[in-house]
Amino acid sequence: xxxxxIYNKVKLALTLAIPLGMxxxxxxxxxxxxxxxxxxxxxxGEMMSDFLRYNPEYSQFAEVVDRAGLMNLLxxxxxxxxxxxxxxxxxxxxxxxxxxSIDDMTTADCDTLARTHLVxxxxxxxxMMVVEGSLGTNNMNRQPIQITxxxxxxxxxxxxxxxxxxxxxxxxxxxxxxxxxxxxxxxxENSSITVDGLIRANDKVSLFYNALNATGLRDSLIxxxxxxxxxxxxxxxxxxxxxxxxxxxVPEVRKIGFTAFVEPDSVYRxxxxxxxxxxxxxxxxxxxxxxxxxxxxxxxxxxxxxxRSPKNPLWKFVAYHILTRxxxxxxxxxxxVLQTNPFKGAIGIKINEMDPTDWYETMLPRTMMxxxxxxxxxxxGDATRGERxxxxxxxxxxxxxxxxxNPVVEDEYEQFGLNGRYFYVDDIxxxxxxxxxxxxxxxxxxxxxxxxxxxxxxxxxxxGDPTQDDNSSKADDTFKYGRNYYFPNGYxxxxxxxxxxxxxxxxxxxxxxxxxxDEWNLFGDYDITFRLPPVPYDGEWQxxxxxxxxxTRGVAQIYFDGKPQGIPLDMRKFLNEETMIGSTFxxxxxxxxxxxEEEKVEDQKALKNLGAYRGAYGGYHTDGxxxxxxxxxxxxxxxxxxxxxxxxSRDHYLRVRCTTTAKQGNNNEFMMDYIELVPKSVYGxxxxxxxxxxx
Numbered sequence: 001x002x003x004x005x006i007y008n009k010v011k012l013a014l015t016l017a018i019p020l021g022m023x024x025x026x027x028x029x030x031x032x033x034x035x036x037x038x039x040x041x042x043x044x045g046e047m048m049s050d051f052l053r054y055n056p057e058y059s060q061f062a063e064v065v066d067r068a069g070l071m072n073l074l075x076x077x078x079x080x081x082x083x084x085x086x087x088x089x090x091x092x093x094x095x096x097x098x099x100x101s102i103d104d105m106t107t108a109d110c111d112t113l114a115r116t117h118l119v120x121x122x123x124x125x126x127x128m129m130v131v132e133g134s135l136g137t138n139n140m141n142r143q144p145i146q147i148t149x150x151x152x153x154x155x156x157x158x159x160x161x162x163x164x165x166x167x168x169x170x171x172x173x174x175x176x177x178x179x180x181x182x183x184x185x186x187x188x189e190n191s192s193i194t195v196d197g198l199i200r201a202n203d204k205v206s207l208f209y210n211a212l213n214a215t216g217l218r219d220s221l222i223x224x225x226x227x228x229x230x231x232x233x234x235x236x237x238x239x240x241x242x243x244x245x246x247x248x249x250v251p252e253v254r255k256i257g258f259t260a261f262v263e264p265d266s267v268y269r270x271x272x273x274x275x276x277x278x279x280x281x282x283x284x285x286x287x288x289x290x291x292x293x294x295x296x297x298x299x300x301x302x303x304x305x306x307x308r309s310p311k312n313p314l315w316k317f318v319a320y321h322i323l324t325r326x327x328x329x330x331x332x333x334x335x336x337v338l339q340t341n342p343f344k345g346a347i348g349i350k351i352n353e354m355d356p357t358d359w360y361e362t363m364l365p366r367t368m369m370x371x372x373x374x375x376x377x378x379x380x381g382d383a384t385r386g387e388r389x390x391x392x393x394x395x396x397x398x399x400x401x402x403x404x405x406n407p408v409v410e411d412e413y414e415q416f417g418l419n420g421r422y423f424y425v426d427d428i429x430x431x432x433x434x435x436x437x438x439x440x441x442x443x444x445x446x447x448x449x450x451x452x453x454x455x456x457x458x459x460x461x462x463x464g465d466p467t468q469d470d471n472s473s474k475a476d477d478t479f480k481y482g483r484n485y486y487f488p489n490g491y492x493x494x495x496x497x498x499x500x501x502x503x504x505x506x507x508x509x510x511x512x513x514x515x516x517x518d519e520w521n522l523f524g525d526y527d528i529t530f531r532l533p534p535v536p537y538d539g540e541w542q543x544x545x546x547x548x549x550x551x552t553r554g555v556a557q558i559y560f561d562g563k564p565q566g567i568p569l570d571m572r573k574f575l576n577e578e579t580m581i582g583s584t585f586x587x588x589x590x591x592x593x594x595x596x597e598e599e600k601v602e603d604q605k606a607l608k609n610l611g612a613y614r615g616a617y618g619g620y621h622t623d624g625x626x627x628x629x630x631x632x633x634x635x636x637x638x639x640x641x642x643x644x645x646x647x648x649s650r651d652h653y654l655r656v657r658c659t660t661t662a663k664q665g666n667n668n669e670f671m672m673d674y675i676e677l678v679p680k681s682v683y684g685x686x687x688x689x690x691x692x693x694x695x
Contacts (some may be wrong), residue, residue, distance in 0.1 A: 020048055020272070020530065021361075044104050044322060045176070046176050047178055048075070048080060048177075048181060049072075049074040050076035053263075057084075058225075059087060060091070061087075061090055062112050067102070067105070067107060074178070076480075077178065078120070078179060079122050080119065080120055080179035081118075081119040081123045081181075082118055082119075082181045083117045083165070084182070084183050084184065085183075085187045086184075087115065087571050089185055089186045090102075098509070111225075113187070115140035116140075116143070116189070117139070117187075117188055119139050119145070121136070123180065124318040125158075125167060125182070126338075128149075128159040129157065132407050133332060133333075134146050134147060134328050134329030135147050136261050137463075142253060142255075144329060144416060146161070146162050146457070147329075148160045148408060150166075150172070156169040159172075160511070163415070164187070164188075165184040166184060168185055191418055193417045194418050195221045195260060196218045196221040197415075198414050199262060199422055200213075201414065204413075205262045205263070205265060206265055207273065207274075208265075211279055211317070212284040214307055215318050220322075221322070221420070223419065225254060225419075226256065231249075231252050236477070237486045239502065241506060241549055242666070243473075243552075245472065245473055245474060246484055246646050247475035247484065248293040248486040249484075251458050252458075254458065255457050255458050256421060257453075258324065258420035259323040259327045259420050260422040260423070261322075261423055262321065262422050262424060263425055263426075266577065267425075267426060271334065272447045279314060279317065280302045286431075287313040289433050290436060291313075294312075298310040300313065310365070313438060319362065319363040319431070319651060320362050320363070320367060320431050322363040323453075324361055324362065324363055324453050325453035326457040327360075327421075332461075333373075333388050334388060335347055335462070336466070336508065343510070343627075348508075348514065348515055348620060349516070349619065349620075351373075351375035352377065352693050353618045354519060354616075355374060355375050355394075356373040356560065356603075357370065358447070358450050359445075359533065360450065363455070366534040368534060368536075369431075370391050370392070370402075371374070371388060371392075372392040373386065374392070374394070376609075381394050381401060381403070391403065392404060398439070400438060401427075403426060403428065403429050406424040406425070407423070409423075409424055435536070436536045437537070440536035441676075441682075444673050444677040445515075445546075445688075446533060446674060446677075448519075448520045449461040449518055453493070459629065460505060464481050464482015464511055465481045466482075466507075466509050466510045466517045469481070481646075484504060485504070485505045486504045487503045489506065494531035497528050499524065500526075501523070501525065502522070502524055503520065505518065511623050512548075513548040513635060514621070514622060515616065515673050515684060517621075520672040520673070522556075522669070523668065523670075524667055525668070526657070527656075528655070528657075529654070529655040529656075530654060531653055532652045534536075535677055536650055537679075538646070538649075539645065539646070539679060540646075540680040541643070541677055542640045542678070542683050543640070543654070543675070543676070544638045545573060545672065545674070546616065546637070546676065547671045548634075548635050548673065549571050549572060549635045550571065550572070550635065550665070551665065552669060552684075553571035553666070554571060554669055555569065555570045556571075556656050556657060556658055556668075557659050558641045559653075559655035559656075560641070560654060561653055562655070565691055571670060572664075573633050575637055580610060581607065581634075586603070586632060588632060589598060589631070592631060596693065597690070604691045606639075611635050611639060611640040612639050613639075615637050616638070617631040619631075641654065658670070
């Protein structure tokens with residue numbers, strides 16, 4: 001597709017245009033909206049408020065900020081970025097909106113406009129030059145800012161916000177005591193269009209939109225938020241994890257969001273799909289073998305009424321294109337990418353050994369979509385390193401390309417909406433026999449923060465600066481480097497929390513022994529039940545959980561579909577203890593790499609007798625100087641929660657219940673890092689001298 005070619009050419013030009021002294025930090029992350037007032041303090045140098053007040057070129061925007069009551073905030077403690085529109089941009093905005101002057105705007109108008117341009121994190125142009133999607137931190141309206149890059153009329157590399165406003169090259173990176181001012185040449189406006197409206201407005205995707213509308217699935221994309229959610233009803237929660245004294249808050253909002261992957265009309269026409277009925281016939285080819293029982297149903301036939309039924313293949317076809325979450329940028333489709341040397345790449349994943357991969361549920365019930373970032377050099381195929389794909393599997397067993405995701409659509413169309421976004425793909429997105437039996441016939445590893453859509457839709461997942469730690473002995477209520485959250489019963493769909501329990505999400509730190517840097521902790525007398533992600537086909541599966549054992553943790557009983565599974569899981573045991581493997585557990589990565597297949601088989605056999613596996617070889621943590629692999633750490637291992645037949649046509653549940661009457665460690669702390677759904681084809685290796693791969 002020409003669009004991707006142009007995108008790559010611009011990226012190359014930008015790389016060459018960035019001065020050598022500018023290096024992108026790991027600040028491409030998310031923080032809270034604003035610090036508590038008790039933590040404000042006054043600087044003696046120029047503050048952001050001073051910049052706006054005393055630079056005549058920004059007098060109109062300064063008036064907006066003042067009327068919004070935010071000028072005091074910008075004169076005190078903080079680490080803000082202000083995308084400041086100049087007076088020319090403000091005058092054009094006022095004329096467009098029909099305002100004679102700022103006096104015609106309401107206080108609410110001013111508040112919205114000011115917060116749209118303010119971000120509670122500091123971003124240089126160098127930081128933004130390496131963003132492929134959205135800024136890591138939402139603006140103060142809790143809306144993402146789309147970032148692209150281009151060239152100005154003088155061929156300078158410039159950052160473009162929301163596909164329209166350019167950071168003015170000659171004025172960029174103006175530092176003040178409490179942040180950075182980035183002057184821009186156009187006022188930013190958050191879209192008020194829902195995802196269905198974005199797709200409808202793009203005449204290059206009319207075939208998909210017609211199907212979206214005809215199947216009735218368009219009506220599912222109009223929800224934006226839960227108006228009944230009231231964060232003011234909940235106090236901050238203070239806790240200790242290991243030796244870290246921390247504070248968590250409930251989410252500020254409960255947004256509802258969607259992400260769609262859409263084939264342009266040109267892709268459909270290249271495959272002989274020119275009408276809705278053509279698309280129906282293609283859908284029959286894909287989904288009839290997956291859902292054979294529906295073929296005989298009356299709703300299977302093509303008619304305006306039937307295609308609105310979940311039993312109809314066209315309905316299935318369209319539903320599978322849509323995620324039930326808002327993934328707020330191309331860069332967040334797969335794990336967070338760090339730009340700090342020498343660890344450039346997905347956080348906590350050795351990208352030369354393992355592609356960064358995530359799995360998300362779609363609107364087609366009990367199905368998932370695989371997101372893959374191509375990074376392993378020997379398995380790139382025709383991909384460019386770093387590109388992202390839907391349902392790709394490229395390894396020694398299979399070379400299935402999947403559909404490539406394009407980061408941007410044409411400039412004349414909006415891509416980010418009020419409740420989500422959409423991306424172009426260059427091939428048909430589907431869940432067919434090839435996907436079920438080959439792409440998904442693998443170990444499905446999911447970070448816990450990807451299981452529940454609300455965590456991504458509300459920009460909670462991977463928030464903060466993972467290279468920065470808070471004071472470990474004092475709970476930080478300024479949230480300078482990011483925020484930890486806890487979730488009352490009812491916030492997360494398909495999750496039931498009973499007892500005196502707290503479910504806490506800890507923001508990512510690159511020095512935590514946690515997959516993708518973040519983790520979930522349970523505290524108190526907890527009893528939590530949640531729906532498992534779906535498996536692709538009927539059969540025997542292992543359900544595993546990865547975690548980091550610590551002496552400050554507790555013990556819990558695991559249940560699958562209401563039935564207890566084995567003895568309680570004790571999170572205080574290390575693999576090199578005598579009650580586990582003992583001192584023979586290999587902790588040297590150099591020695592482990594030299595093991596023969598036979599040695600790995602014997603090691604895996606000993607661990608399987610304990611219902612355990614080493615930590616994922618592709619996972620690591622760092623202290624900023626060295627990489628430490630999970631696979632040789634006796635604390636970071638995987639435990640088999642159950643091994644059972646799983647029926648893909650129904651929901652299945654895991655329950656975690658605290659088993660101790662007296663508090664253990666840090667209030668019975670139980671860690672949930674990542675989960676694995678492993679088919680027998682992977683764990684049941686029976687060939688002589690063969691073991692399951694250690695990725």
